[in-house]
Amino acid sequence: MGHLIEVAFRGNRKEFFSWDGDAPPPLRAGVIVEADRGEDFGRVHATGELAEVRCKGCAHGCGTAPPPRQALRLATADDERLDRELTAENERARRTSMERVKANGLVMKLTDAExxxxRRKLTLYFTADRRVDFRGLVRDLAALFKSRIELKQIGVRDEAKRLGGVGRCGREYCSASWLPDLRPVNLGVAKDQKLSLNPQQISGACGRLMCCLRYEHEFYVQSRRRFPKEGKILVTTRGEEKVVACDIFNERVTLRTVDGDTRVVALAELKAEMGGAEHGGGAEERTLESSTAEYAVETVVAVAELEPQSMSMLDTMEFEAFTVAQAVEGEAEVEVEVEVEAEVEAEVAVETPMEAAAVDSAATEGAPKRKRRRGRRGGRRLRAAEERRKAGDEPHDSDDSDDSDPADDSHTDDDGV
Structure with a gap:
């Protein structure tokens, strides 16, 4: 059964191969492996269990399936010498290719040549902001180098991975040294960690957000779940307070009261205060005071809206039931008293039929009569009712309005017909 090994090539390019020997080759040993239409030179990067773990988790890994290619043999001294010579050839090929890019007028940046x-294939890596038609360039390079040409467009983070370098932390780029996969990093990661949102301070050499911003992001997310959200209003033993800031490392919370006073309290103490406010007497007293004040305002408004002639009726119905002192006794009594107040307002608005008739007659004596236009049987019934009221409720035959000729219903009331 073959061994699984990970081989590193130029530009921090890594691939997995199978090794048919009895024991896997040592680390950093040069090996000759199968390549696209030929052979290539690389160095052993990982073997054994480490290679299996990386094969399952890396972007260039093949998971549980066996690698499609094999490592042929260990490199000899001549292979090592040829590999050193190709290092200088790569730089000359890149410079020559850049001249051809300018000659063809293409907007692209050649990053590396391998x-x-x-020497059966030359791979050129480039970056570009948009899609580039490089078919003419490929033909020129194939005629110039007499070999198979392959162009690969990569991103700026992959470019930094291939070229390598030293970051602001003083260490080699994570992508070039050990990071198995370049995961995307967005601005929300920096917001969750309360970092500066200035791109110049949180960006790497590639111009994108640094890969290390994701390393502790999960810790911040899990830790902030135990803290209240900033800007939330909490009810403590001191009343309502707003959360200003949360210190997850020292487990402290900064609060600000309505008056503007600021204090810093430990997370455990804050939870205890919130529990005391919920189960203690402070919240009950505050609720009663607020309900009492609101009910007093509603009572005053209701009394002010009543007309002066209705105040005598309130006096006869024991207005003491609407006092604020009895409203404090409970929410049920408050609801009952509100219903009583509604009944009082309804009784004030009710008038007897005699009073209504007197008001109508007084209003119609001095005012001129207006003719009303009504159609069909409704106008007849209204006129009959008015005649009975003027005659002092004398008995009339009710059939006068109902047994009329249907042909007369089409006439209007303008002429009294």
Whole structure:
């Protein structure tokens, strides 16, 4: 059964191969492996269990399936010498290719050039803001180098991974040294960690957000779940307070009261205060005071809206039931008293039929009569009712309004017909 090994090539490019020997090759040993239409030179990067773990988790890994290619043999001294010579050839090929790019007028940046160990293929890596038609460039380079040409467009983070370098932390780029996969990093990661949102301070050499911003992001997310959200209003033993800031490392919360006073309290103490406010007497007293004040305002408004002639009726119905002192006794009594107040307002608005008739007659004596236009049987019934009221409720035959000729219903009331 073959061994699984991970081989590193130029530009921090890594791939997995199978090794048919009895024991896997040592680390950093040069090996000759199968390549695209030929052979290539690389160095062993990982073997054994470490190679299996990386194969399952890396972007270039093949998971549980066996690698499609094999490592042929260990490199000899001549292979090592040829590999050193190709290093200088790569730089010359890149410079020559850049001249051809300018000659063709293409908007692209050649990042790196890599000769295959057997010189059967030349791979050129470039970056561009948009899609580039490089078919003419490929033909020129194939005629110039007499080899197979392959162009690969990569991103700026992959460019930093290939070229390598030293970050602001003083260490080699994580992507070039050990990071198995370049995961996307967005601005929300910096917001969750309360970092500066200035791109110049949180960006790497590639111009994108640094990869290390994701390393502790999960810790911040899990820790902030135990703290209240900033800007939330909490009810403590001191009343309502607003959360200003949360210190997850020292487990402290900064609160600000309505008056503007600020204090810093430990997270455990804050939870105890909130529990005391919920189960203690402070919240009950505050609730009663607020309900009492609101009910007193409603009572005053209701009394002010009543007309002066209705105040005598309130006096006869024991207005003491609407006092604020009895409203404090409970919410049920408050609801009952509100219903009583509604009944009082309804009784004030009720008038007897005699009073209504007197008001109508007084209003109609001095005012001129207006003719009303009504159609069909409704107008007849209204006139009959008015005649009975003027005659002092004398008995009339009710059939006068109902047994009329249907042909007369089409006439209007303008002429009294």
């Amino acid at each position: 000769w295959q160990w057997d």
